[in-house]
Amino acid sequence: MLTAIGLALAGRAGARLSTAWGMPASRDRLLRLVRALPDPPVGEITVLGVDDFAVKRGHHYGTVLIDCATRQVVDVLVGRDAAPLTACCRNIRLRR
Numbered sequence: 001m002l003t004a005i006g007l008a009l010a011g012r013a014g015a016r017l018s019t020a021w022g023m024p025a026s027r028d029r030l031l032r033l034v035r036a037l038p039d040p041p042v043g044e045i046t047v048l049g050v051d052d053f054a055v056k057r058g059h060h061y062g063t064v065l066i067d068c069a070t071r072q073v074v075d076v077l078v079g080r081d082a083a084p085l086t087a088c089c090r091n092i093r094l095r096r
Contacts, residue, residue, distance in 0.1 A: 003037065006030035042067070042074050045092060052080040065092075 002025050005014045011027040018025045047068035054061055063085055065074040074092065077084045 002030060003033045006034040007037075010034065042072075042092070045069070045074065048074070048089070048092065050085065065089075 001021075002018060002023060005018050005025075008014070009017060010031060014030045015025060015027045018030070045067045049066040049068045050063065051066070052061055052063045061078075061080040063077040063080050065077070065085075065088065066072070067074050075088055077088060
């Protein structure tokens with residue numbers, strides 16, 4: 001039940017609701033429960049979108065992989081180099 005509350009409301013709002021329902025939990029506990037959930041399985045991907053972004057301009061970069069058909073994030077990689085992207089794409093099932 002706390003995990004469902006954490007997914008729906010997270011942080012402070014989830015802590016208030018869980019207390020009102022007689023299951024007191026801190027906002028940190030709810031967030032830990034959400035973070036502990038396994039990643040949902042990624043099915044077959046028909047169109048893979050790749051984009052890089054700057055977390056802090058000039059210092060920290062990331063690459064996001066998106067299933068364009070379902071608009072779901074598949075993975076987020078640290079950096080914007082080709083090597084991690086190539087390794088990640090080998091593990092993804094693409095429907096041809």
